[in-house]
Amino acid sequence: xxxxxxxxxxxxxxxxxxxxxxxxxxxxxxxxxxxxxxxxxxxxxxxxxxxxxxxxxxxxxxxxxxxxxxxxxxxxxxxxxxxxxxxxxxxxxxxxxxxxxxxxxxxxxxxxxxxxxxxxxxxxxxxxxxx
Amino acid sequence: xxxxxxxxxxxxxxxxxxxxxxxxxxxxxxxxxxxxxxxxxxxxxxxxxxxxxxxxxxxxxxxxxxxxxxxxxxxxxxxxxxxxxxxxxxxxxxxxxxxxxxxxxxxxxxxxxxxxxxxxxxxxxxxxxxxxxxxxxxxxxxxxxxxxxxxxxxxxxxxxxxxxxxxxxxxxxxxxxxxxxxxxxxxxxxxxxxxxxxxxxxxxxxxxxxxxxxxxxxxxxxxxxxxxxxxxxxxxxxxxxxxxxxxxxxxxxxxxxxxxxxxxxxxxxxxxxxxxxx
Numbered sequence: 001x002x003x004x005x006x007x008x009x010x011x012x013x014x015x016x017x018x019x020x021x022x023x024x025x026x027x028x029x030x031x032x033x034x035x036x037x038x039x040x041x042x043x044x045x046x047x048x049x050x051x052x053x054x055x056x057x058x059x060x061x062x063x064x065x066x067x068x069x070x071x072x073x074x075x076x077x078x079x080x081x082x083x084x085x086x087x088x089x090x091x092x093x094x095x096x097x098x099x100x101x102x103x104x105x106x107x108x109x110x111x112x113x114x115x116x117x118x119x120x121x122x123x124x125x126x127x128x129x130x131x
Numbered sequence: 132x133x134x135x136x137x138x139x140x141x142x143x144x145x146x147x148x149x150x151x152x153x154x155x156x157x158x159x160x161x162x163x164x165x166x167x168x169x170x171x172x173x174x175x176x177x178x179x180x181x182x183x184x185x186x187x188x189x190x191x192x193x194x195x196x197x198x199x200x201x202x203x204x205x206x207x208x209x210x211x212x213x214x215x216x217x218x219x220x221x222x223x224x225x226x227x228x229x230x231x232x233x234x235x236x237x238x239x240x241x242x243x244x245x246x247x248x249x250x251x252x253x254x255x256x257x258x259x260x261x262x263x264x265x266x267x268x269x270x271x272x273x274x275x276x277x278x279x280x281x282x283x284x285x286x287x288x289x290x291x292x293x294x295x296x297x298x299x300x301x302x303x304x305x306x307x308x309x310x311x312x313x314x315x316x317x318x319x320x321x322x323x324x325x326x327x328x329x330x331x332x333x334x335x336x337x338x339x340x341x342x343x344x345x346x347x348x349x350x351x352x353x354x355x356x357x358x359x360x361x362x363x364x365x366x367x368x369x370x371x372x373x374x375x376x377x378x379x380x381x382x383x384x385x386x387x388x389x390x391x392x393x394x395x396x397x398x399x400x401x402x403x404x405x406x407x408x409x
Contacts, residue, residue, distance in 0.1 A: 003315065003322040006277045012317065013307030114228055114283060115263055 007113045021125040027118050029054030029082050041125055043096025061094040077108035081121040085110045103128040132291045133408050135161040138177020139401035141335050141371030142202050149377035154403025157202035158300045158371060164291050168269035172298050173197055174207035182211035193268050196224030197300060198284035199235055208245050216253045225283035226260040233258045261285060279303045279319040280348035288323040294409030297327035300371045305354040312361045324362035328409040334369035352388050359396055366397040
């Protein structure tokens with residue numbers, strides 16, 4: 001067990017109070033947390049899904065672009081935020097863990113702490129279907 | 132190592148007849164190693180009295196600041212060894228995301244807030260942006276990590292190969308947690324504190340007071356106890372007492388906290404002058 005960095009802990013605390021769906025990953029892209037607001041979009045409670053390696057979450061939601069073409073993991077905003085350490089945006093479609101397809105706008109940004117410690121990245125989702 | 136509390140009060144020095152026993156000086160703790168190496172944890176007003184006890188033969192002192200809130204640096208300019216030529220003083224503290232420790236500390240140790248400039252101190256102290264990692268100082272191994280408190284703030288874990296001291300005078304690990312504690316991996320400060328022989332931890336508030344001060348960066352006594360239990364420490368020293376808490380109230384709070392026991396650790400309320408050997 002490794003204790004999370006305090007910025008990640010505080011990010012989770014903040015996310016747990018937001019109605020905006022938030023998804024937090026570590027520097028390797030492994031899922032650390034998503035908040036209750038993200039659960040309806042992803043189709044499963046975080047307590048059930050738990051932490052998840054990047055190879056799992058980047059494919060389990062079957063992301064495709066607006067034309068329906070499969071998106072490789074590297075094309076996802078979170079992957080760009082992790083690899084290029086800059087914010088990224090994209091509209092994508094996923095299939096939730098409940099089997100329901102959803103169209104999402106995704107903004108992701110890297111988390112960099114003091115001393116240029118790279119801590120991971122955060123994605124914020126907006127459900128286009130909810131408009 | 133031998134640990135002496137020179138200042139146990141939080142936020143503001145609180146001199147007066149109602150605080151004379153627990154003390155009114157703000158955070159300062161002396162740590163002496165087996166070979167008499169000297170570490171000073173924080174430079175609150177308690178550091179002035181400590182300075183008067185430092186033997187003139189001491190040639191090297193390390194001051195570890197947890198953060199730069201006033202109650203943790205206010206005594207620095209009154210620490211007598213800083214005015215001795217030939218004493219090697221190293222000051223460690225967190226940088227911000229934009230400024231190093233020297234720039235940040237100079238805002239206080241310069242006019243108009245203080246008449247003597249940092250650069251004019253005879254000892255010419257060496258300032259270090261404290262690494263957020265493990266490092267060696269004399270006979271001590273020190274681990275430093277950021278902890279939950281407004282602004283850049285660290286906690287320290289100090290070991291001399293025998294005992295382990297964890298020091299988190301300003302810490303709000305319960306911030307935003309509906310039922311504290313969460314599991315250890317999601318608890319600020321856990322790795323610094325785990326299985327420490329002595330944990331000196333923020334215990335500023337009662338629970339009703341905490342509810343009125345969520346996000347101010349401090350812990351309720353109940354939180355400190357829950358944190359100590361989670362970290363499986365051997366002894367918890369309640370520290371950073373609220374300036375409004377009198378001796379009588381601190382006695383009562385300790386008794387009430389003890390009534391919620393038994394705990395798998397010894398519970399102590401920090402008093403100026405108190406010493407521990409670990």
